[in-house]
Amino acid sequence: MHQSDSGTSPDIRGAGAGALPGRPPYPQPQSPRPGAIVGVARDVRQRQEQRAWGQNGQSTEQVWTFRIDRHDAQGAALPLVPVEMRGSSFEGSVDDGDWIEAPGVWRPGDTLHPRRVRNLTTGAQMGVRGWGAGRILAFILVLVVVLVMVVVFLAVASAMLSSQPPTPIRMPV
Numbered sequence: 001m002h003q004s005d006s007g008t009s010p011d012i013r014g015a016g017a018g019a020l021p022g023r024p025p026y027p028q029p030q031s032p033r034p035g036a037i038v039g040v041a042r043d044v045r046q047r048q049e050q051r052a053w054g055q056n057g058q059s060t061e062q063v064w065t066f067r068i069d070r071h072d073a074q075g076a077a078l079p080l081v082p083v084e085m086r087g088s089s090f091e092g093s094v095d096d097g098d099w100i101e102a103p104g105v106w107r108p109g110d111t112l113h114p115r116r117v118r119n120l121t122t123g124a125q126m127g128v129r130g131w132g133a134g135r136i137l138a139f140i141l142v143l144v145v146v147l148v149m150v151v152v153f154l155a156v157a158s159a160m161l162s163s164q165p166p167t168p169i170r171m172p173v
Contacts, residue, residue: 038101039068042097046064062086
């Protein structure tokens, strides 16, 4: 393990390289975010899946999966946290052995689905780039609903205004 320039806190660069198999190096970096899940990425995999949209549309979705290997302050193993991240594209990366900070609440038996994680080894963020297909579809749906409401309002207002005869203007003589 490397020491930082100040000599007081450990540097986690290359943390995965010096670790014993199955155990992350100690001391574990502290997460600045309360409730975040911190540990070492294991079994990092990336794949592509084809998704069908409507009758003729298809898109490719990127899927990153890994497990967060965690240990308590005494070095005892905690349950592994399975992570799955899906999106049309990603920025950043995670490699086996990198220290990871993931937001969210995890319960045993569940898979964590964050949109972003922080790679504590590199200091970079890794996550879904852009809005993603689901968010774009939701935005389009909201936009269509708003447009329908505007059209209905204009139609009702127009009908109300046209049903009243105009009031004649009388000129004084």
